[in-house]
Amino acid sequence: MSGFVHNEKPIRLHRGEGVHLYDEDDTEYLDCGASYACAPLGHSHPDVTAAITDQVERLTFVQASYPVDARDRAHAALEAAAPDGLENVWLCNSGTEANEAALKFARSATGNSKIIATMQGFHGRTMGALATTWNSEYRDPYEPLIGDVEFVPYGDGDALAEAVDDETAAVILEPLQGEGGINLPSEGYLAAAHEHTEAAGAALILDEVQTGMGRTGELWACERAGVTPDILTTAKGLANGLPAGTALCADWIAENHGSHNATFSGGPVVSAAIDATVSTLVEEDIPTNAAEIGGYLAGELDAELGDRVRDVRDEGLMIGIEVKRGANRALRDLALDHGILALPAGRSVVRLLPPLILDEGHADQVVDALTDVLGGRSE
Missing domain, CATH: 3.90.1150.10 (Aspartate Aminotransferase, domain 1)
Known part of the structure; x- marks a missing residue:
């Protein structure tokens, strides 16, 4: 085939x-990798399976403009688990979609267009997220991508400080690079990134698509560094194998996020899986x-x-x-x-x-x- x-x-x-x-x-x-970090609780976890089965037997799908209990529970679980100050939840279907949303939210909230990303970074393969992904093998066949993206060396606080200016909408980086080779940042790097973006009025986007949901030994990798970004994205482990992603946003981002939506955002079955997964990760x-x-x-x-x-x-x-x-x-x-x-x-x-x-x-x-x-x- x-x-x-x-x-x-x-x-x-x-x-x-x-x-x-x-x-x-x-x-x-x-x-040790076939599930691509998407099954943090293991395959066919009974609590997640039960939540999915119960929900699909009652209501498979309605669009997010109609309130449903499963989505309310997923929001509540994520709000409780999110780093302090990131209680605004936007649900989607994947990590790349979460990063697309984060880039749009940052541009809308700041009124700027410049995005700073890092060498060896990976943020997805759709046109916006791909523009911030370092590997030219992924990017080149699809050029031209969105413009105004600048790459700096990962872990280099001085290079980041030089790149951030009053035209910067966001810095997007992984708190630990996965696709790039399991690269850990230098001591104080995330704190410096937060300091520089805050001073410039830009958004710090931490891509925790792979590092989130307990993967690094904390629920969120940024917790180890004591840094709360303006937008945190996560996906892979969010629904223990069902396609789901989220962008968790600070108030100033949520209040100025512009128009953004998706048909399958927060569908009932996926929301039930998110609630069961996040709740189990935290409770156990x-x-x-x-x-x-x-x-x-x-x-x-x-x-x-x-x-x-x-x-x-x-x-x-x-x-x-x-x-x-x-x-x-x-x-x-x-x-x-x-x-x-x-x-x-x-x-x-x-x-x-x-x-x-x-x-x-x-x-x-x-x-x-x-x-x-x-x-x-x-x-």
């Missing part, structure tokens, strides 16, 4: 349960498990792999292993020889984004597999 959007993998997945996926022959795979303190198991896994990888790899970079259960050769062979061997499904971040990084319910036994399985795969290769 031919594919247009994605290159198909040689494993046809049939069902999922917890941290595991299964093919039609019931071969078991440990999900899932981010703490991500911090503890992520620290254990990264520590064991660092100890076992040593100089076989260039680096192990991590924050919670967002882990990148920079290998000395291309990552694709390691990913293939992990999947076919060890039953572990991971994904790349750039050309040389093996990226691990497992469900946040991973335990030490699963972590040991990953360490043993990577030690075998990388130790058996001639570097």
Whole structure:
């Protein structure tokens, strides 16, 4: 079967349960990336499944101008979980759509057009979000994109300070770069970004599409830095596998956001999944498990792999292993020889984004597999 959007993998997945996926022959795979961080509670979580089933049996869809209980509950869960000052919720269907909205909101609220983004950053593939995405392989086929976007080195506070001026609408960046290679910012970088945007009257947009929902060991990665942006976007883990995104906005953004809407914004079934996912993450303190198991896994990888790899970079259960050769062979061997499904971040990084319910036994399985795969290769 031919594919247009994605290159198909040689494993046809049939069902999922917890941290595991299964093919039609019931071969078991440990999900360390196949769900792209979209299943923080694991596959087929009973609370999320029950919420979806109950809602779809009662009301599948009405447009967001009609109030429904499921959307009210999703809003309430997000308002309670959001960083202080970001209680304005706009729901959508994906991370790229959340970032599109954030860029529009920032331009409308400030009256300016200049957007500052970072090298190695990734914010999506629609025309607006794509203009702020660094990788030219993604951008070039679709030029010209929206103009007035300037890229600065990630983590360089001086370069950011120089770029922000009174014509800046927003700075958009990830508190930890995922697609770019699991790159952590320098100490104080997010605080400096907030300081510079506030002084210029611009919006700070933190893209937590991948880092949000407890992935880094806090519900929001910005909490670790003690920084609250003007707009926070998140998506992947928001509805535990259903397509959902959100832009959480400060009052001054919400009051001046202009006209923006989407047909499927906050549909009842997706809203039910958001409510169940966010509530479970908070009530069961899932981010703490991500911090503890992520620290254990990264520590064991660092100890076992040593100089076989260039680096192990991590924050919670967002882990990148920079290998000395291309990552694709390691990913293939992990999947076919060890039953572990991971994904790349750039050309040389093996990226691990497992469900946040991973335990030490699963972590040991990953360490043993990577030690075998990388130790058996001639570097």
